[in-house]
Amino acid sequence: MLKLEKNIFKKIRPIDKPIARFIANFDTSWEVRVLKIHQLPHKHNDFSAWYTVAKSDNTFGSWEYGDQYAKDIASGHFDYKDGEEDFVKYFINNKDFPYSDSYAFVNVKENFPKDNVFVRQYS
Secondary structure (H helix, E strand, C coil), rough: CCCCCCCCCCCCCCCCCCEEEEHHHHHCCCCCEEECCCCHHCCCCCCCEEEEEEHHHHHHHEEEEEEHHHHHHCCCCCCEEEECHHHHHHHHHCCCCCCCCCCCHHHHHHCCCCCCCCCCCCC
16 A cells, blocks of 8 residues: 655646557547646545646647546546656555556556556656
8 A cells, every 4th residue: 555645746836748648549639637636545435636738730739727526537538648757656556556556547557567667767
């Protein structure tokens, strides 16, 4: 059981270095980047929100900022693409996070062993 004592995701990240990146599986022009997570993974519920930035053909290529429910991102309409190692550790591979078994993360878990983390490296 992985538990964070302090929220390491509460600082807003820049758009080019998000906590996690998701692409819609119904339209690949939709991209959501998670910039801040308000609650610890084990305290998430149906009303937990993530501060995000999103872009699609509907926004004419510009980014729109705002809070989104975590369950809406993890519900299966978006596929996880990449993110920080700690996001994978404390959210995707953490049974205390209520959406860790959601469809959004299935592809990650099937393609990568639990010990081999799928992480974007910044230079």
